Amino acid sequence: METKLYTLIIYSENFAGILNQITAVFTRRQVNIESLNVCASSTPGVHKYTITCFCTEEMVVTLCKQMEKKIDVLQAHYFTDEEIFIMEACLLKISTEGLLQNPAASKAVRRHGARIVEVNPTFSIVEKKGLTEDILSLFEALNEMGIVRQFVRSGRIAVTRDCIEHLDQYLEQREMNK
Amino acid sequence: MAEKVTGAEALMLSLKNEGVTTIFGYPGGSIMPTYDALYDYTRGEKKSFEHVLVRHEQAATHAAEGFARVSGKVGVTLVTSGPGVTNTLTGVADAMMDSTPIVVIAGQVGTAVLGSDAFQEVDLVSVAQPITKWTYQIRRAEDVAWAVSRAFYIARSGRPGPVVLDFTKNAQTDLVEYKPANVDFIRSYVPSPEPKEEAIKAAAELINSAKKPMALVGQGVELGNAQEELKAFLEKADIPAGRTMLGLSALPSNHKLNMGMLGMHGSYSVNIKEQEADVIIAVGMRFSDRVTGNLSKYAKQAKIIHLDIDASEIDKNVKTTVAVVGDCKKTLPAITALLKEADHTEWKESFQPLRQQEIDRVITPATKPTSGPLLMGEVAHAVAKATNSESILVTDVGQNQLMSVRYYKFHKPRSIATSGGMGTMGYGLPAAMGATYGAPDRTVCCFMGDGGLQMMIQEFGTIMEYQIPVKMILLNNNYLGNVRQWQDMFFNHKRSFTPMVNPDFGKVAEAYNIPHRIVKDRAELQDAIQEMLNTKGAFFLEAVIKPDANVEPMTAPGRAVDEMQLNVEC
Ligand SMILES: Cc1ncc(C[n+]2csc(CCOP(=O)(O)OP(=O)(O)O)c2C)c(N)n1
Numbered sequence: 001m002e003t004k005l006y007t008l009i010i011y012s013e014n015f016a017g018i019l020n021q022i023t024a025v026f027t028r029r030q031v032n033i034e035s036l037n038v039c040a041s042s043t044p045g046v047h048k049y050t051i052t053c054f055c056t057e058e059m060v061v062t063l064c065k066q067m068e069k070k071i072d073v074l075q076a077h078y079f080t081d082e083e084i085f086i087m088e089a090c091l092l093k094i095s096t097e098g099l100l101q102n103p104a105a106s107k108a109v110r111r112h113g114a115r116i117v118e119v120n121p122t123f124s125i126v127e128k129k130g131l132t133e134d135i136l137s138l139f140e141a142l143n144e145m146g147i148v149r150q151f152v153r154s155g156r157i158a159v160t161r162d163c164i165e166h167l168d169q170y171l172e173q174r175e176m177n178k
Numbered sequence: 179m180a181e182k183v184t185g186a187e188a189l190m191l192s193l194k195n196e197g198v199t200t201i202f203g204y205p206g207g208s209i210m211p212t213y214d215a216l217y218d219y220t221r222g223e224k225k226s227f228e229h230v231l232v233r234h235e236q237a238a239t240h241a242a243e244g245f246a247r248v249s250g251k252v253g254v255t256l257v258t259s260g261p262g263v264t265n266t267l268t269g270v271a272d273a274m275m276d277s278t279p280i281v282v283i284a285g286q287v288g289t290a291v292l293g294s295d296a297f298q299e300v301d302l303v304s305v306a307q308p309i310t311k312w313t314y315q316i317r318r319a320e321d322v323a324w325a326v327s328r329a330f331y332i333a334r335s336g337r338p339g340p341v342v343l344d345f346t347k348n349a350q351t352d353l354v355e356y357k358p359a360n361v362d363f364i365r366s367y368v369p370s371p372e373p374k375e376e377a378i379k380a381a382a383e384l385i386n387s388a389k390k391p392m393a394l395v396g397q398g399v400e401l402g403n404a405q406e407e408l409k410a411f412l413e414k415a416d417i418p419a420g421r422t423m424l425g426l427s428a429l430p431s432n433h434k435l436n437m438g439m440l441g442m443h444g445s446y447s448v449n450i451k452e453q454e455a456d457v458i459i460a461v462g463m464r465f466s467d468r469v470t471g472n473l474s475k476y477a478k479q480a481k482i483i484h485l486d487i488d489a490s491e492i493d494k495n496v497k498t499t500v501a502v503v504g505d506c507k508k509t510l511p512a513i514t515a516l517l518k519e520a521d522h523t524e525w526k527e528s529f530q531p532l533r534q535q536e537i538d539r540v541i542t543p544a545t546k547p548t549s550g551p552l553l554m555g556e557v558a559h560a561v562a563k564a565t566n567s568e569s570i571l572v573t574d575v576g577q578n579q580l581m582s583v584r585y586y587k588f589h590k591p592r593s594i595a596t597s598g599g600m601g602t603m604g605y606g607l608p609a610a611m612g613a614t615y616g617a618p619d620r621t622v623c624c625f626m627g628d629g630g631l632q633m634m635i636q637e638f639g640t641i642m643e644y645q646i647p648v649k650m651i652l653l654n655n656n657y658l659g660n661v662r663q664w665q666d667m668f669f670n671h672k673r674s675f676t677p678m679v680n681p682d683f684g685k686v687a688e689a690y691n692i693p694h695r696i697v698k699d700r701a702e703l704q705d706a707i708q709e710m711l712n713t714k715g716a717f718f719l720e721a722v723i724k725p726d727a728n729v730e731p732m733t734a735p736g737r738a739v740d741e742m743q744l745n746v747e748c
């Protein structure tokens with residue numbers, strides 16, 4: 001079966017130890033987590049996890065069901081890239097000397113729509129938001145010049161394109177059944 | 179203002195609030211404040227519980243499991259931190275696999291020293307999470323009532339399972355105003371999803387159109403207390419049924435639609451016919467690999483209807499045509515109401531020739547031999563008969579388990595406790611102890627092997643001290659028989675570390691003051707069983723079994739269910 005990149009959006013109560021339980025669902029089934037972001041959601045007391053992984057659709061369905069089975073997990077859904085707005089970001093620490101000596105470096109930064117947010121005599125910081133491929137392309141361009149000292153890429157964050165807020169609906173319905 | 183009590187006493191009051199009567203446990207350093215409170219709650223005017231001091235913490239969890247299985251109530255275990263609670267984990271994992279509701283309360287070091295590798299500190303939450311339905315660390319006395327109520331609610335509701343509470347020492351000693359909590363709602367947890375009407379309709383339509391329907395009955399029917407609903411369902415549409423090992427007493431053995439047991443060592447006809455049925459209705463079972471054999475060849479011709487309370491079981495192993503998620507206590511009658519009365523006589527009768535082959539080639543030789551050493555099958559068969567099929571069967575793991583579940587008969591619900599998913603040797607004896615507390619009016623018969631008995635033989639001490647009326651039947655082949663059978667079948671007869679030199683078990687029983695008897699001769703078997711049943715309280719009956727007999731029939735691992743062999747070739 002075909003594997004592709006899925007983005008999972010998971011909501012849980014804000015209890016200790018839930019991240020452990022969520023990642024264990026992946027490890028047990030031999031699925032690597034490509035990226036992971038955890039933060040408070042817009043609903044008070046609810047945490048949001050955005051996780052990407054490569055797997056089959058059959059597997060991603062299993063992952064979601066197994067996560068929802070955890071007592072304190074509210075919802076787990078999976079999406080393909082077309083179904084969500086996506087954002088990732090990166091920071092590059094590069095040598096200032098290298099930047100000044102390589103005109104192609106500034107060009108690459110501009111071409112990728114990245115920003116230089118700090119310049120000092122030793123190093124400069126480049127910041128870029130965008131999709132994985134864009135970010136990696138910028139990194140590769142600068143890295144080829146041998147001027148990159150540090151590189152870090154964030155986990156993916158995403159919101160759905162759906163007009164219905166499934167979490168709100170779920171919570172409302174649960175409150176009604178209380 | 180209400181009087182303040184310690185967190186430990188709040189635990190006592192919370193357990194009382196949950197209707198707990200029996201606690202299986204073992205004390206130690208970090209649970210001492212709780213044992214101090216327990217002392218007062220097990221005697222005198224506050225007496226609320228009976229506490230059974232086991233001889234190993236693993237026994238405490240298995241006893242809680244046995245208690246839960248036969249009573250339908252939550253089993254309770256109380257132990258200390260570190261080695262105390264790590265000893266319970268085999269039972270916890272066992273309860274997770276077999277959906278058994280237990281609550282394990284373990285001491286923990288004080289919050290001030292958590293994470294410092296304090297004496298007997300273990301990171302219990304991390305260790306227990308993957309093998310529990312819920313794990314929680316109680317860090318404040320204020321949280322005791324809530325956490326206990328939530329623990330019991332989670333353990334017993336929906337698909338039941340084990341819960342572990344990690345009870346820090348300061349939460350035990352701090353003072354709190356006790357207010358009972360009654361958790362019956364958790365917004366992130368839907369224990370029993372509302373069945374979908376379309377699914378009920380689709381299931382009924384499929385069953386109404388079936389020519390060769392077959393039901394697979396699992397423990398879910400017992401857990402849902404839907405034994406009568408199941409009968410009505412099967413009877414209306416005349417559906418023959420196989421039961422899983424854990425579901426054996428969900429449908430009485432002598433019911434006319436019971437065709438036998440599913441699985442690797444189940445009934446021949448049931449295994450063969452799974453590959454011919456046009457509609458399979460699975461009720462509260464999870465298509466374990468011990469049931470399906472080679473999954474890629476399993477029931478490919480059939481449309482599958484799966485009734486389960488746990489949505490994550492749907493399509494996990496076998497793809498369904500119709501999934502009915504919900505409590506079978508509700509879904510079964512809802513489907514039954516839409517069923518047409520049917521008559522599948524011809525289909526049912528087609529099981530008979532296969533059944534007859536199994537009787538001739540396996541069952542009769544196993545249960546009615548006339549010469550040679552005693553066989554496990556005949557002992558199990560004779561004990562079931564002598565108890566009018568009304569006793570509770572508890573088993574250990576191995577050939578003793580497979581033969582006793584094959585040849586026991588069940589006329590009452592909740593009559594079997596055996597370790598299914600985990601196959602935990604050592605389960606039998608403590609689970610049987612627990613079962614006597616869970617069903618004090620019933621006879622509990624525990625079948626064990628010489629290997630498994632020795633994993634928990636220290637529980638003779640518990641049985642002696644509390645005069646626990648377990649009827650113990652040791653099927654002694656002086657082998658790790660089940661492994662020996664596989665070695666003979668698949669490893670060229672290389673009996674690698676499966677023969678065992680055993681002690682005189684009777685003398686061990688004697689040391690604990692447990693009445694015992696050893697039986698070698700067939701002629702004596704009935705009499706020995708009668709002596710066991712007529713003796714008040716515990717009894718240890720050792721049957722000297724043929725050393726190298728095999729469990730038959732068998733579907734070899736990796737084979738399809740219809741490749742089951744009646745007689746195994748070694
Ligand atoms: C704790 C544990 N260890 C090992 C096994 C593997 N195992 C399964 S059956 C078996 C042999 C059991 O021997 P015995 O208790 O004498 O029962 P018999 O098969 O001879 O009836 C073993 C070792 C197991 N199931 N559980």
Ligand SMILES: [Mg+2]
Pocket residue numbers: 627628629653654655656657658659
């Ligand atoms: Mg043995």
